[in-house]
Amino acid sequence: MLKAERINLRRRWPALAAVAVVLLLAAFLLLWQTVGVARDRVWDHIQTSGQWLVGMDPSFPPFQDLDEAGQPVGFDVDLTRAIAAHWGVEAQIEGLGFDGLVDAVQAGRLDSAISALPYQPERTEDVAFSDAYFEAGLVLVTPTGSIGVASVDDLAGRRLAVEWGSEGDVQARLLRRRFPDVVLLPSDTPQAALLAVAEGQADAALVDHISALQFTASDARLAISPQVVVSDPYVIVLPRKAPVLQQQVGEALQALQADGTLDALTTRWFGTTSPMRVGSP
Amino acid sequence: MPGLHVRGHVGRILPALRRRRRAVLLALLTLLAVVIILSLQSRPSVTVGPQQTVVTANPKMGVHTRLTDEVEEWKIKRTLEMVREMGAPWIVEYFPWAYVEPDRPGQGEWEHSDMVIRHASAQGLEVIARLGYVPPWARPKDTSPLYLDEDYYAAFGDYVYEFVRRYRDEVNHIIIWNEPNLSLEWGYRPVDPASYAEMLRVAYTRAKEANPGVLVLGGALAPTLAPPGSEWGMDDLIYLQAMYDAGAAPYFDVLAAHAYGGKFPPDEPAAADAINFARTELLREIMVQNGDGDKPIMITEGGWNDHPRWTRAVRPGQRIDYTLRAYDKALADWPWLEAVALWAFRYPAPARTYQDYFTFVTPDFQPKAIYLEAQRYAQGRED
Incomplete structure (x- = not known):
């Protein structure tokens, strides 16, 4: 090396050292972040303890209720246990008011919440949500074998039964802007709206999926249209910084969907199957 | 060179x-x-627009709006337009002291309040202004904004004075504090009717100095059956009597009442051991017993909820039916009642709790069925 080059390098040494430090720091941060993302203390704890702590409000049958012995029963209870069994752990269910469940997951008091909870887009900075495991939104119910009304687009000139004041009522009023000749038949309850269709007083009913399933389970005169009119998916609430748990819940739901467990739960708790498919909210 | x-x-x-x-x-x-x-x-600039008037078959109809945390002016305007279009001439709105004087006395950050009052007036609405919410400088560190020591009643009185003076041409009714019979609303302290009576005295005096014509509403008590000695609060009927015993009568012109129906219809008879809409009649009886029968009552919160899971909720159709009957009852049966402002017209964002099912309009301004039915009622339509 020439003397002049050595002098030049000596002059540049502080700048080169600074660049090296910055590069090292960046590499360290990248590594730390990658390792940090992959770590999931909630999932680790579930694995080491063999327990998955799930909160639910047992006051909403058939999703959650208490049996005569005071034990939680229902669709969500069975779903929780099925997911836990899929992982080889035990589900530990803790009762909590539905209004506090999301906050309890956010605060780290629960590993998850499964309680017929809807997807809440404005809470995605606080918690994570799974794919939907049940669709509770508005559906169209028509007489079995009816070919005239397959969707809301076919309602022009039809008689539509709704529960007065419900979301179905609101949507039906909006629909009348498109089809002014839709005849609205308000009833006191969703069951009364469905009965009106079964007895031929209405051509279709616009009601929530839960009411529709419960009614059609015992009355073969009606069928649920497979296309949801307004979606209201039920999802599992998960901690935001639990990427492995989120992934595991997603995979478990897919597996339970694929092997027919979700359909079996619907049959068990509603007495019938649903034509509705669920997935990402 | x-x-x-x-x-x-x-x-x-x-x-x-x-x-x-x-x-x-x-x-x-x-x-x-x-x-x-x-x-x-x-x-985008939001114009106030021409002066409007509320057209209604029932001049006692009202709602409690929730504009305190509504930032965008067009949303404030649209909310108030929809109240007017529904046919409700009365609104109750909250004007927190801490928002106007967040850092020091006399700070005077009135922009948001001005905006709300300006639009409400343009829509022809009568504003009942609820005043409270203590700034940090007027309370000890780590206390709730609902905590106010008697040492700072004078400072609160100054805020009341400034508010009433500023809006003397637009606001004729103010409510002093909210639900002081609940520990939560009294800064998590044991409730104290005598101290609330003193707060009323200070606020009333200052309000009248600013505008002798303003009407001061006291009470706004939470309907509760809290047993004696409860740490959570005091039975509203007992609290009201205690207010009279503490000499509060000269310091309010109107009693503010909260009338929630729970699962009961508005015609369910009043009873001291029941919380229902007609409990307002029991408050009225206490006023009469204390020689205050000439004073009117205004319901500044109340109504029914139609959440599918909440234990105190009713079906959506029942909610509509009960609400319209309540407005009707106020008009037909309760001459001493001047307004029924039900909770709550609209929230700025979904609460994602049962609270969402008290509203008339969604956060994105979609009218619920109850809004449309109340509008039809106010228009006197029978169809």
């Missing part, structure tokens, strides 16, 4: 510098114009 050389050099450089300066100036001006245009585009 060196001098000539310099002059020649400068002679070449100066025009270039001037050209560059002009170019920079032009660029800056262009940038400024772009910024101004963009800022004008991103902030």
Whole structure:
């Protein structure tokens, strides 16, 4: 090396050292972040303890209720246990008011919440949500074998039964802007709206999926249209910084969907199957 | 010659510098114009619009709005337009002291309040202003904004004075505090009717100094069956009597009442051990017993909820039926009642709790069925 080059390098040494430090720091941060993302203390704890702590409000049958012995029963209870069994752990269910469940997951008091909870887009900075495991939104119910009304687009000139004041009522009023000749038949309850269709007083009913399933389970005169009119998916609430748990819940739901467990739960708790498919909210 | 050389050099450089300066100036001006245009585009101006009046078959209809945390002016305007279009002439709205004087007494950050009052007035609505919410400087550290020591009643009185004076042409009714019979609303302290009576005295005196014509509403008690000695609160009927015992009568012109129906219809008879809409009649009886029968009552919160899971909720159709019957009852059966402002017209964002099912309109301004039915009722339509 020439003397002049050595002098030049000596002059540049502080700048080169600074660049090296910055590069090292960046590499360290990248590594730390990658390792940090992959770590999931909630999932680790579930694995080491063999327990998955799930909160639910047992006051909403058939999703959650208490049996005569005071034990939680229902669709969500069975779903929780099925997911836990899929992982080889035990589900530990803790009762909590539905209004506090999301906050309890956010605060780290629960590993998850499964309680017929809807997807809440404005809470995605606080918690994570799974794919939907049940669709509770508005559906169209028509007489079995009816070919005239397959969707809301076919309602022009039809008689539509709704529960007065419900979301179905609101949507039906909006629909009348498109089809002014839709005849609205308000009833006191969703069951009364469905009965009106079964007895031929209405051509279709616009009601929530839960009411529709419960009614059609015992009355073969009606069928649920497979296309949801307004979606209201039920999802599992998960901690935001639990990427492995989120992934595991997603995979478990897919597996339970694929092997027919979700359909079996619907049959068990509603007495019938649903034509509705669920997935990402 | 060196001098000539310099002059020649400068002679070449100066025009270039001037050209560059002009170019920079032009660029800056262009940038400024772009910024101004963009800022004008991103902030659409909201006009107040022409003076409106509320057309209604029931002049006692009202709602409690929730504009305190509504930032965008067009949303404030749209909310109040929809109240007017529903046919409700009365609104109750909260004007927190801590928002106007967040850091020091007399700070006077009135922009948001001005906006709400301006639009409410333009829509022809009668505002019942609820005053409270203590700024940090007027309470000990780590206390709730609902905590106010008697040492600071005078400071609160100053806020009441400034509020009433500022809006003397627009606001004729103010409510002093909210639900002081609940520990939560009394800064998590044991409730104290005598201290609330003193707060009323201070606030009433200052309000009348600012505008002798303003009507001061006291009470706004939470309907509760809290047993004696409860740490959570005091039975509203007992609290009201205690207010009278503490000498509160001269310091309120109107009693504010909260009338929630729970699962009961509005015609369910009143009973001391039941919380229902008609409990308002029991408050009225206490007023009469204390020689205050000439004073009116205004319901400043109340109504029914139609959440599918909440244990105190009713079906959506029942909620509509009960609400319209409640408005009707106020008009037909309760001559001593001047307004029924039900909770709550609209929230700025979904609460995602049972609270969402008290509202008439969704956060994105979709009218619920109850809104449409109340509108039809106010229009006197039977169809």
